[in-house]
Amino acid sequence: MQYSKKVLEHFAEPHNVGTMDDADGVGEVGNAVCGDVMRIFIKVKDDRIDDIKFQTLGCGAAIATSSMVTDLAKGKTLDEAMTINRDNVATQLDGLPPVKMHCSNLAADALHAAIEDYRKKQAAKAG
Amino acid sequence: MDTRKTIYMDHAATAATDPEVVEAMLPYFAEKFTNPATLYTPGRGNDEVIEAARETIAKVIKADPGEIYFTSGGTESDNWAVKGVALASEKKGRHIITSAIEHHAVLEPCEFLKKRGWDITVLGVSDTGLVDPADVEKAIRNDTVLVSVMHANNEIGTIEPIADIAKITRAKGVIFHCDAVQTIGKIPVDIKALGVDMASASAHKFYGPKGVGFAYIRKGTRVETFNHGGGQEAGRRAGTHNVPGIVGMAKAIELADARLGDGARLTSLAEMLWKGLVNSIPDMLRNSPQGNSLPGFLNIVVEGVEGEAMLLRLDGKGVCVSSGSACTTGSLEPSHVLLAIGLPAEVAHGSVRFTLGRENTEEDVKHVIKEFPKIVAVLRQMSPTYKPDCRKGGLPYAI
Numbered sequence: 001m002q003y004s005k006k007v008l009e010h011f012a013e014p015h016n017v018g019t020m021d022d023a024d025g026v027g028e029v030g031n032a033v034c035g036d037v038m039r040i041f042i043k044v045k046d047d048r049i050d051d052i053k054f055q056t057l058g059c060g061a062a063i064a065t066s067s068m069v070t071d072l073a074k075g076k077t078l079d080e081a082m083t084i085n086r087d088n089v090a091t092q093l094d095g096l097p098p099v100k101m102h103c104s105n106l107a108a109d110a111l112h113a114a115i116e117d118y119r120k121k122q123a124a125k126a127g
Numbered sequence: 128m129d130t131r132k133t134i135y136m137d138h139a140a141t142a143a144t145d146p147e148v149v150e151a152m153l154p155y156f157a158e159k160f161t162n163p164a165t166l167y168t169p170g171r172g173n174d175e176v177i178e179a180a181r182e183t184i185a186k187v188i189k190a191d192p193g194e195i196y197f198t199s200g201g202t203e204s205d206n207w208a209v210k211g212v213a214l215a216s217e218k219k220g221r222h223i224i225t226s227a228i229e230h231h232a233v234l235e236p237c238e239f240l241k242k243r244g245w246d247i248t249v250l251g252v253s254d255t256g257l258v259d260p261a262d263v264e265k266a267i268r269n270d271t272v273l274v275s276v277m278h279a280n281n282e283i284g285t286i287e288p289i290a291d292i293a294k295i296t297r298a299k300g301v302i303f304h305c306d307a308v309q310t311i312g313k314i315p316v317d318i319k320a321l322g323v324d325m326a327s328a329s330a331h332k333f334y335g336p337k338g339v340g341f342a343y344i345r346k347g348t349r350v351e352t353f354n355h356g357g358g359q360e361a362g363r364r365a366g367t368h369n370v371p372g373i374v375g376m377a378k379a380i381e382l383a384d385a386r387l388g389d390g391a392r393l394t395s396l397a398e399m400l401w402k403g404l405v406n407s408i409p410d411m412l413r414n415s416p417q418g419n420s421l422p423g424f425l426n427i428v429v430e431g432v433e434g435e436a437m438l439l440r441l442d443g444k445g446v447c448v449s450s451g452s453a454c455t456t457g458s459l460e461p462s463h464v465l466l467a468i469g470l471p472a473e474v475a476h477g478s479v480r481f482t483l484g485r486e487n488t489e490e491d492v493k494h495v496i497k498e499f500p501k502i503v504a505v506l507r508q509m510s511p512t513y514k515p516d517c518r519k520g521g522l523p524y525a526i
């Protein structure tokens with residue numbers, strides 16, 4: 001099994017690592033029993049992802065895909081961000097080893113969960 | 128990226144072939160290439176070379192030369208033992224006893240037999256990985272034909288009470304196979320004193336070549352032939368001899384035997400590594416039992432971090448190790464050994480195995496003690512499961 005150079009770069013120096021106290025939406029997927037947990041925090045302004053942070057427990061692919069997803073989502077409208085999927089993330093990283101495509105490529109799901117969380121909160125506010 | 132040399136700490140996986148071994152092997156590729164079975168002049172001698180290698184190996188483990196059979200390595204020797212005994216004893220019974228921490232080279236042949244109607248008892252182990260001989264005794268039935276327990280575990284290094292188990296199997300008349308792939312060439316092994324009927328060994332674990340090993344089969348042990356073909360190895364294991372491999376293995380075991388004293392140094396290096404790490408990394412567990420592990424073994428689990436991530440970051444610092452996380456076992460499950468000693472899956476994913484060997488020095492250990500805590504801190508900073516509320520934002524260390 002070999003990781004692409006891009007995966008290793010994102011793994012060695014992941015972008016947008018961290019948490020947010022005042023996040024507008026938070027999404028979490030995976031579970032520790034499987035060895036992968038991803039949490040994504042978003043700040044939304046004018047229907048766009050203004051800031052994004054992530055925390056990930058997992059292997060090289062899990063961390064690299066998290067980093068890539070946050071890069072891809074930053075500045076996008078929520079609808080645009082919802083179109084980011086596992087395949088786009090893998091392609092942007094110049095591919096992932098086949099065994100990693102499913103178990104460690106959950107970052108797009110975490111992003112969608114964060115957006116849904118934001119939308120749910122907005123809907124609740126609107127009453 | 129660090130510019131210093133590579134620090135290889137994965138000797139339980141394999142080791143570099145000793146240059147003296149390579150030198151001993153070289154003539155047997157092109158110059159003395161002939162088949163040991165031939166009679167013409169240039170071919171004479173290679174059969175003697177094979178027999179000399181057999182004697183060297185027998186002497187080191189205190190067996191008779193006629194009890195040593197050359198194979199392609201640990202996996203073949205294990206397969207031969209499990210399936211060969213099962214087939215030879217079919218009429219007596221179809222029950223096999225093994226342990227939960229065996230190498231896949233034993234567990235998979237057992238699985239294979241299970242699908243074909245054999246009954247397999249898999250014994251559990253203590254939290255330090257020990258098989259209890261009393262459990263073996265209780266599990267033996269009238270139809271039990273084989274007990275297979277490893278000499279030392281390849282993931283955590285635990286050394287098993289083989290001689291005690293052998294007393295039981297001997298009394299009950301059950302064949303006892305012992306996977307000694309991690310011990311032969313690393314700690315003193317007196318096969319007669321251990322009292323086993325069969326044992327497996329592999330040259331690449333003791334600085335010999337890969338793809339060659341041997342099976343010890345005590346005289347009188349009933350085992351079916353595994354490789355059918357020509358009459359090599361007294362008709363019990365056919366196939367043209369791997370002459371360079373066998374010569375290399377004999378040289379390697381001779382050199383390893385002369386260096387067994389190095390084990391004490393490796394044990395103290397592993398101890399130094401543990402002390403250095405435990406001082407600076409909170410929430411870390413040790414899986415290699417102190418005082419009863421193979422020399423140079425240190426298996427740990429680090430909470431809130433995944434093994435492959437630690438392995439890759441250590442690689443970035445020039446340090447080669449392995450891990451028992453799901454990502455590194457190539458399945459969805461973490462190491463069966465770590466689960467068997469009672470670690471929950473979420474903890475087992477955070478395992479790292481350091482296995483030190485000949486070329487490792489105190490400097491190497493100091494390098495790991497310096498770099499590894501930083502790696503753990505950075506990855507924990509990223510981890511949503513490790514005390515997530517303590518930390519925010521930026522990283523405390525440059526990566």
Ligand SMILES: Cc1ncc(COP(=O)(O)O)c(C=O)c1O
Binds near residue numbers: 330
């Ligand atoms: C305990 C044990 N048994 C069997 C094997 C398999 O040996 P080989 O690599 O020679 O097939 C190994 C090594 O991978 C091992 O550690």
